[in-house]
Amino acid sequence: MGERQERETALGDLRVLDLTGEIGVYCTKMLADLGADVIRIEPPGGHPMRRIGPFVKNQPDEEKSLYHFFFNTSKRGVTLNLEDPEGQNILRQLVEKADVLVETFPPGYMQELGLGYEDLSEINPGLIMASITPWGQTGPYKHFKATNIVGDAMGGLMFVTGSPDDPPLMSAANQAYYLAGEQAAVGVMMALCYRDNTGEGQYIDISMQEAVALTIQPQSMFWPGKGEVAKRFGYGQRTSNALIYASSFYPCRDGWITGLYTQPRNWVDMVAWLTETGFVDDLADPKYNAEDERLKEAAHIQEVMTSFAAAHTMDELTEGGQRYHMFVFPTYTVADIVNDPHLKTRNFFQDVEHSELGMTITYPGAPYGLSGTPWRISRRAPLIGEHNMEVYHGELGIPGERLVTLKSVGTI
């Protein structure tokens, strides 16, 4: 996998240095899959992310972490000890030719090493440097620690997530980390557009907590707007706070569906649909046309809908919903997603070869379809230090014998 022969990409002119941990690694994946030459810089021995599961065939191994695989597609990989002065020199050499650097160390760490934005922008004034941290680089909590659940909680997402009868619920798959990375990608792209026009570099300070807070904008505005604290409503939107709308999750024949009868204006269509399928019971009675009556009879209505849903499949209810102007959606499992004919038609999934494992692995595909410069996974995640020779010798011109020395003293 040496030379890259491929179609034009949107970010194919960019070199990105990737010094991220869990909180920011999705940002550099986004840039890499859009074509940027992302060099993932790991500590000698590999980044701790490689020890996070799941693993291929459940065998814990730093070269078999699916966590590492997923978030590091399309990247090249080198190892470098940033706490070693020679390592710092090598990073400075890399920065000379880089467009973007993304890092997730605690605030102040890079400055202590002489690798802060002030230092690096002197070497390369056009550098765009993004720091992704739980709380940002400023403020009284900047040195507090956070994992994903702390981000969910402090950003306000957790309080409004889940059922009103249960405690607040954490997000799946580390959404807080993702949100931080997503906001970082937007910030980097904005800074890049600015640099395209002015030649100026930029430092970007991203806060995970603020990224999470963005996700509750409809709810959070009730505080300054009305002095109301939005609570957990299960499925329901804050604006439809009658319980019957809040509980539009129904088990059906092959799973769960959401979005069945969520708004008062859906009632007429709902009755027509129940009538068509023979499940209407007494709900066609005009007395139910009054909202008050429906709220009074909520338990009965829910009972009818429960038997209706239970008799149908997720796909039947989704299609029926589209006919009756209700946005019913299936609650897909991973297996449902992988086997979804719609995604297959769109060639969503992408196979990536892992030759040293003798495997081809199917990855989630393009989150966006760019017609002229398609998203793609150009290579599997790098092995530990896989591109040390290519980058340090081939590109920086460090002699081979020097690399042997650097390796023996733990710099690379």
Next chain:
Amino acid sequence: MGGKKALSGLRILDFTWYGAGPTGTGWLADNGAEIIRVESQHRVDSFRTGEPKVGDPASPNASLYFNNLNTGKCGILLDLNNSKGLELARELVKISDAVITNFSPRAIDKWGLSYEALKEIKEDTIVVHMPAMGMTGPKRHYAGFGPGFKAVGGLNMLMGFEGTPPVGPQGSYTDFCLVPAHCMTALLAAIHYRKRTGKGQFIDFSQYECVINTTGTSILEYTVNGRVPRRIGNRHPSMAPHGHYPCIGDDRWVVIAVQNDEEWEALCLVAGKQEWLVDPRFLSAAGRLTNVEELDKMVAGWTKDHYAYDVMMQLQQAGVPAGVVQTSEDLFEHDFQMQAREHYVWVNHPESGRHLTDQVAFRFSSLDTRPERPAPMMGEHNDYVFQELLGLSVDEMNELIIENVLY
């Protein structure tokens, strides 16, 4: 206020409505892009009519829900069902860098807004269509909203306590960062590419394919190991204690995430529980995970007699990740970090008055990210857009108003 902006000089014709589209173009507007938001008088964006209203409840201009997401944009009213209206829309395409819609594929065809059609008008245009399920495939005509995308994208089935419905993250979770951040990244990448090559392109953006990409390793767990991940509530595969713990007050909680033995020891000391430190069941992470039920009860027994902020502060000072499960009130009133970062910014709206609004989650070293102008009122910028940008005379505009093309 009034600092340099990242996207000055960029103009985008924005046909999106509801949540995900306007949220993304709102970030661009706050960062200097000129967003021309095309709206319909007949089909008013339901966010304009939604609560919380500040001002006249009957006014389409008084919803903070809408006004928060649409800061900094120009708003025009235009009837796309009228051929003269469509003609004006096409004139706007000519003077814009990019066009974005979240209409269904059917509506896109009806109004002649396909990429092929718009490329005829402006060769290097960038067109983003973001319908629910993308522009191709058997389900392309499906309409949908955020609550559906988190379900069909797989997030819901990964979240929840055992025995509860797969509720997923709150309401329209995907609309307010996940989807717009992906969409804006793609759009700005296309703008960067055009700057380099002069070439425009089309972006087919499905609102749930990006959601699938945010389910982490769950797809690989299935395609590689054949395993469908289970829902684990607030627990963690390698950390314990990890989760929600009750505090003094109604529905008040703190979360704690102990990553290693050092943090466990620090927690025991903060809690003043020497006996936990020496309890052989909890000496290692493996032991704490095995005995997690008992462990969680013990920790909850300690936190319940304390205020959430006190627990967070004490644990953080001892180096243990912890946080209050903050409410929206907390974010605005009690969170010193959000205040120091000035995440919420005041803007002055003609109907709602001075109100707080979100800004993006990042700050630039030399560029201003803060919203400066309020969301547009219905048709507020018709004069600016049609007279100043398109060069119509007052008479021509009045004629179009009489013909119900503009309002």
